[in-house]
Structure formats: structure tokens, C-alpha cells
Amino acid sequence: MEKIANRLINEKSPYLLQHAYNPVDWYPWCDEAFEKVRREDKPVFLSVGYSTCHWCHVHKSNNY
Numbered sequence: 762m763e764k765i766a767n768r769l770i771n772e773k774s775p776y777l778l779q780h781a782y783n784p785v786d787w788y789p790w791c792d793e794a795f796e797k798v799r800r801e802d803k804p805v806f807l808s809v810g811y812s813t814c815h816w817c818h819v820h821k822s823n824n825y
Contacts (some may be wrong), residue, residue: 767782
């Protein structure tokens, strides 16, 4: 099954690019996103962009 990129594929941010193949209809921060939520009368779900390195995550998980 071929993965399809979402709108984040055109971004420069390494954080956003790592989510470019998520099966979510993500929008980068842009006028188009806010026009859509106004038109559809929906809330904005905002990701603040938290990320952690794999080894820090594995090490912390193993200590619980």
C-alpha cells in the first residue's frame, strides 16, 4: 500500500516533515486552514510541535 503525503510534505520544518505521511488531514499554519474552520464552523486542533529523540524516549520509558 502506497503512503500518500498530506499538506505538510511542502514544509521546511523537520518536525512538520516527519508527520507528512500521517493519515491525518494536517494543515500548516496558514490562511487556508483558518478559512476552512470558519466555513465549517469547527475548532482548531493545534499541535505545538513537541518531539523527543528516540534514545531519550526509550531510556525514560525503561525507567518506569
